[in-house]
Amino acid sequence: MVQTLEKGSVLNKESSSIVYDTQQLNLWYGTHHALKNINLQIKENEVTAIIGPSGCGKSTYIKTLNRMVELVPTVKTSGKILYRERNIFDADYGVEELRTKVGMVFQKPNPFPKSIYDNIAYGPRIHGIKNKKILDEIVEKSLRGAAIWDEVKDRLTTNAYSLSGGQQQRICIARCLAIEPDVILMDEPTSALDPISTLKVEELIQELKKEYSIIIVTHNMQQAARISDKTAFFLNGEVVEFDDTDVIFSTPADKRTEDYISGRFG
Numbered sequence: 001m002v003q004t005l006e007k008g009s010v011l012n013k014e015s016s017s018i019v020y021d022t023q024q025l026n027l028w029y030g031t032h033h034a035l036k037n038i039n040l041q042i043k044e045n046e047v048t049a050i051i052g053p054s055g056c057g058k059s060t061y062i063k064t065l066n067r068m069v070e071l072v073p074t075v076k077t078s079g080k081i082l083y084r085e086r087n088i089f090d091a092d093y094g095v096e097e098l099r100t101k102v103g104m105v106f107q108k109p110n111p112f113p114k115s116i117y118d119n120i121a122y123g124p125r126i127h128g129i130k131n132k133k134i135l136d137e138i139v140e141k142s143l144r145g146a147a148i149w150d151e152v153k154d155r156l157t158t159n160a161y162s163l164s165g166g167q168q169q170r171i172c173i174a175r176c177l178a179i180e181p182d183v184i185l186m187d188e189p190t191s192a193l194d195p196i197s198t199l200k201v202e203e204l205i206q207e208l209k210k211e212y213s214i215i216i217v218t219h220n221m222q223q224a225a226r227i228s229d230k231t232a233f234f235l236n237g238e239v240v241e242f243d244d245t246d247v248i249f250s251t252p253a254d255k256r257t258e259d260y261i262s263g264r265f266g
């Protein structure tokens with residue numbers, strides 16, 4: 001028999017590349033059971049798409065990954081979310097530390113009412129960086145990383161509100177990169193954008209996955225198919241199916257996945 005795999009090598013690589021390991025996660029808003037027994041593994045340097053009809057728990061799930069959901073006073077959870085092998089629900093887990101590792105981009109671009117420069121320098125300044133030269137470097141690197149440097153380099157002192165929606169969204173992505181995160185969560189980041197800006201952000205996501213792990217909620221099936229490596233289909237708070245994006249969109253195992261992606265409901 002021919003031995004095709006080097007012993008252990010593949011397995012070791014697999015386990016070290018898991019960023020988030022969600023185990024038996026349940027979440028309630030008061031009495032409303034919004035997430036039910038979620039088990040999902042998110043891998044490094046991949047784009048994971050979360051799809052599913054409105055109200056199925058997509059935003060709740062990604063807001064649980066950075067514990068933002070805890071801002072809702074009625075929220076209760078059970079189960080575990082291991083981030084880099086540590087349970088984020090542990091009593092001694094510092095939520096601030098988690099948020100420096102996990103950046104988030106929202107549906108509606110939400111720059112601060114400040115200059116482009118100050119938007120990007122905001123996070124690093126909070127972390128105590130005051131040196132102008134270092135801040136200049138971070139601002140340029142982050143704006144380049146978000147593919148918007150050339151468009152704004154000559155007007156860094158103008159208010160970010162003066163930019164177009166698509167540009168504002170890339171400013172928000174740059175703001176997120178400035179804190180040097182490990183993971184980027186995106187909740188329908190292109191749903192407020194025109195097709196050209198959408199394409200730019202999609203291209204950007206493809207670039208960013210070389211350095212970051214990205215989890216993106218989208219209602220756009222073509223987008224999920226174009227840009228993601230893995231896709232999770234959520235329905236009524238459950239993960240119906242989670243697999244390689246190619247499999248989900250060509251030969252889904254569950255009839256409900258097939259019905260959803262072919263537009264029969266949702």
Ligand SMILES: Nc1ncnc2c1ncn2[C@@H]1O[C@H](COP(=O)(O)OP(=O)(O)OP(=O)(O)O)[C@@H](O)[C@H]1O
Binds near residue numbers: 034055056057059060
């Ligand atoms: N702050 C909250 N308090 C109480 N219930 C909430 C809260 N936020 C969300 N829910 C409920 O939890 C369920 C999941 O909501 P969630 O926002 O995660 O859905 P979603 O899949 O992101 O939907 P959409 O595609 O419309 O954005 C819904 O039934 C919603 O009404």
Ligand SMILES: [Mg+2]
Binds near residue numbers: 059
């Ligand atoms: Mg949502």
